[in-house]
Amino acid sequence: MVEVKDLYKEYSIKKRGATHYFLKRSERTIIKAVDHVSFIVNQGEAVGYVGPNGSGKSTTIKMLTGVLQPTSGEIRVNGIDPSKNRIENNRNIGVVFGNRSQLWWDVPIIESFGFLQKLYQIPDSIYKNNLEYFVDKLELQNIINRPERQLSFGQRIRCNIVAAFLHNPAVVYLDEPTIGLDLESKERMRNIINKINKERETTIFITSHDLLDIELLCNRLLIIDNGKIITDTDFDNMLKIYNRKQIFKCRVIDKLIDIPMNLKKDIKVRRLEGNHLEVEFDNQKIDIKELLEELSRYVSFSDVSIESMSIEDIVKKILIRKEQ
Numbered sequence: 001m002v003e004v005k006d007l008y009k010e011y012s013i014k015k016r017g018a019t020h021y022f023l024k025r026s027e028r029t030i031i032k033a034v035d036h037v038s039f040i041v042n043q044g045e046a047v048g049y050v051g052p053n054g055s056g057k058s059t060t061i062k063m064l065t066g067v068l069q070p071t072s073g074e075i076r077v078n079g080i081d082p083s084k085n086r087i088e089n090n091r092n093i094g095v096v097f098g099n100r101s102q103l104w105w106d107v108p109i110i111e112s113f114g115f116l117q118k119l120y121q122i123p124d125s126i127y128k129n130n131l132e133y134f135v136d137k138l139e140l141q142n143i144i145n146r147p148e149r150q151l152s153f154g155q156r157i158r159c160n161i162v163a164a165f166l167h168n169p170a171v172v173y174l175d176e177p178t179i180g181l182d183l184e185s186k187e188r189m190r191n192i193i194n195k196i197n198k199e200r201e202t203t204i205f206i207t208s209h210d211l212l213d214i215e216l217l218c219n220r221l222l223i224i225d226n227g228k229i230i231t232d233t234d235f236d237n238m239l240k241i242y243n244r245k246q247i248f249k250c251r252v253i254d255k256l257i258d259i260p261m262n263l264k265k266d267i268k269v270r271r272l273e274g275n276h277l278e279v280e281f282d283n284q285k286i287d288i289k290e291l292l293e294e295l296s297r298y299v300s301f302s303d304v305s306i307e308s309m310s311i312e313d314i315v316k317k318i319l320i321r322k323e324q
């Protein structure tokens, strides 16, 4: 279980023109990277931690893994304070940073795994089982005898996934685990993370700008913006609320009169570019016949389709609504 209470982290950066090594408060700018955040993640949950660039995701993960010390607030991961008991905490957790490796650059991958076995004191039987399982599932047979420096980016990430899961951690943090991967590698990665989460009840805490990762892997979504959690929601519940909103797309043949952004209450123009028109409507309040009648007052159209909102649309909407 991951318990986070009133977590706060500020960075202090030098103002332009400040010259001294020890700076007065007036010579520093304070950035509130994580601003009094609280949440609990139960064992076996898969939580997506999502937000715009600079919203505080990596800073949170660094504090959860014990790399950074909070300015104030409390973290307990299975009862352990990560920054005070880093070694003990490391036995419980696995970490994958999409842009950083935890393997040794010049050493064959299998030897890196061997070092990790010693470091985490993984019993031989567990190590052997896990190694066989991951090598097979991630198709690493032909790469584990080569050093990391000889591997492609995708192969390196796959090896790092194994490194994170070898010691059967209770919690795994994944920071942009599929960044830079091709579609097939992303799918393979998601499948294995999903399987481990379901079969071993490993808690998964994942940040990704690819919201399909979140949609396919998580059952709960935390949205952070400017260091604050603005949404903490069960995924199914969120979809139920937002899937009432649907997107009507069509090709405009002729414009009769200028189309306003808000047609009727609950019908909004999302996009009008060239002859491509997209309209958002609430399917609980507006039926299709009513929508078509309303649109026909402004345009004639063809090639009609209706789609549900993507997770990306929903997150954007939540972020925009918060700004207003």
Ligand SMILES: Nc1ncnc2c1ncn2[C@@H]1O[C@H](COP(=O)(O)OP(=O)(O)OP(=O)(O)O)[C@@H](O)[C@H]1O
Pocket (backbone or CB within 6 Å): 011, 012, 013, 031, 032, 033, 051, 052, 053, 054, 055, 056, 057, 058, 059, 060
């Ligand atoms: N070492 C640092 N020193 C000063 N400010 C920092 C430092 N690291 C991060 N920040 C600032 O803290 C805020 C949060 O950054 P963080 O890296 O946690 O965001 P993020 O949500 O992970 O962003 P991204 O999606 O771009 O990776 C940003 O304003 C960032 O500029």
